[in-house]
Amino acid sequence: MENQNSVCYVGRIGEIIPIPGADNIEMALVGGWQAITKKNEYSIGDMVVVATTDAVIPQNISDAIGVTNYLRKGQRVRTVKLRGVYSECLIIPFDILPQMQQQYARGIGYYWDEGQDLMEILGITKYEPLVKQIQLAKGKKIRYADNPNFHVYYKFPNLKNVAGMFTSEDIVEITRKIHGTNARYGIVRKCQLSIWDRARRWINRYVPLLTPPNSDWQWVEYEYVYGSHNVEKGSDSQGFYSTDVWRTIAEKYKIKEELWELVKTEYLPEELGMGIVLYGEIYGAGIQKNYEYGLTDIEFAGFDFTEDGTYLPPLNAKLAIEHFMELPYVEQLYFGPWSQETQDKYVFNNYIAGTKVPHEGIVIKHSAGQRNKVAKVINPDYLIYGEKHNVGDSH
Numbered sequence: 001m002e003n004q005n006s007v008c009y010v011g012r013i014g015e016i017i018p019i020p021g022a023d024n025i026e027m028a029l030v031g032g033w034q035a036i037t038k039k040n041e042y043s044i045g046d047m048v049v050v051a052t053t054d055a056v057i058p059q060n061i062s063d064a065i066g067v068t069n070y071l072r073k074g075q076r077v078r079t080v081k082l083r084g085v086y087s088e089c090l091i092i093p094f095d096i097l098p099q100m101q102q103q104y105a106r107g108i109g110y111y112w113d114e115g116q117d118l119m120e121i122l123g124i125t126k127y128e129p130l131v132k133q134i135q136l137a138k139g140k141k142i143r144y145a146d147n148p149n150f151h152v153y154y155k156f157p158n159l160k161n162v163a164g165m166f167t168s169e170d171i172v173e174i175t176r177k178i179h180g181t182n183a184r185y186g187i188v189r190k191c192q193l194s195i196w197d198r199a200r201r202w203i204n205r206y207v208p209l210l211t212p213p214n215s216d217w218q219w220v221e222y223e224y225v226y227g228s229h230n231v232e233k234g235s236d237s238q239g240f241y242s243t244d245v246w247r248t249i250a251e252k253y254k255i256k257e258e259l260w261e262l263v264k265t266e267y268l269p270e271e272l273g274m275g276i277v278l279y280g281e282i283y284g285a286g287i288q289k290n291y292e293y294g295l296t297d298i299e300f301a302g303f304d305f306t307e308d309g310t311y312l313p314p315l316n317a318k319l320a321i322e323h324f325m326e327l328p329y330v331e332q333l334y335f336g337p338w339s340q341e342t343q344d345k346y347v348f349n350n351y352i353a354g355t356k357v358p359h360e361g362i363v364i365k366h367s368a369g370q371r372n373k374v375a376k377v378i379n380p381d382y383l384i385y386g387e388k389h390n391v392g393d394s395h
Contacts, residue, residue, distance in 0.1 A: 002113075006117045010118060011048055026040075031160060033052060047112060051077050051089060052077065053089065056075050056076055058075070061124070081380070088160070088380060149189045150227065159375035162375060166364060170337070173334070174342070176359060178301060180282050181245065182228060183227075186277035189274055222269075222272065227246065233246055245287065245298060273307075289390065302330065303329070311369050312369055316369070317329075343364065348381070
């Protein structure tokens with residue numbers, strides 16, 4: 001895959017599977033994706049355009065291929081279930097698309113590479129929900145600059161885009177994917193030091209007897225920062241938003257205090273580098289419309305942890321979050337050798353306790369923690385439920 005997070009790319013039909021009891025339709029497989037198509041419309045080996053779930057299709061394209069009335073609100077590709085079979089994407093022949101015809105006419109599109117990203121060429125985008133805008137405290141004005149040491153969480157792909165990522169030789173962690181809103185909290189190196197900070201740093205270095213071990217002065221180059229997935233919402237040096245769910249969770253779980261306790265007991269100032277960052281999910285009442293896990297309040301579960309910009313292996317992250325910080329860790333469903341059977345066990349027919357609401361899916365991580373071996377698997381029943389019940393999207 002040219003872009004593992006692409007929602008529109010060149011694919012090859014790998015398998016055609018009959019649908020029991022269906023005379024006019026069959027199932028076509030492209031990589032990890034499956035789609036219901038007209039019988040005999042495609043053959044194994046055909047190169048096609050694949051538009052996956054949540055691809056936003058321009059109307060001129062959807063009209064050209066006759067699917068406008070089948071798309072989700074906002075021109076989004078949706079997952080459907082027909083005769084017990086899931087259809088998770090659109091499979092589109094090259095020659096029906098006006099943009100592709102134009103490329104052919106110019107003589108520059110005869111040989112497309114399998115896995116080539118077509119989002120820009122076709123004007124197809126990935127649906128991104130609006131981010132909630134939260135105002136600063138009344139009368140408070142700050143010129144805010146994001147801290148470059150407070151990294152946005154790694155955006156891992158859907159496993160269907162990278163079929164074959166895991167084999168039976170891989171030891172993996174499988175955790176429950178929570179449908180809420182991302183959160184990150186860190187003790188990270190400051191962007192710049194104030195005059196007073198620099199003075200304290202000088203005293204630390206040249207008159208150490210004036211600063212007791214592990215005093216705040218020894219950590220003068222570091223600060224507490226928190227934010228959502230994309231937006232930094234406050235820091236010790238620049239101020240904080242007046243109120244938001246990220247700050248509410250931090251206060252509820254004493255995350256700032258837990259992070260500082262971890263730093264001061266497990267690290268030396270010269271070892272911390274860029275700092276440490278805790279990543280997790282906030283979920284529950286009011287976070288996602290019609291998907292509140294039966295809660296009347298909001299809760300938090302950590303799922304990843306970085307030291308000096310490097311992600312810890314899953315077991316180490318779990319140890320840091322659950323043992324050292326005494327914070328909830330996302331539900332760990334399995335740890336051991338990967339298999340398709342094990343993966344499917346935790347995706348299909350999994351419901352929120354005491355309900356008939358499907359879980360969103362799972363996250364699979366290699367035990368070594370490398371980022372090229374992390375992927376999500378979405379439960380197709382969740383996608384169908386979400387559309388039917390107008391489940392809110394992440395913000």
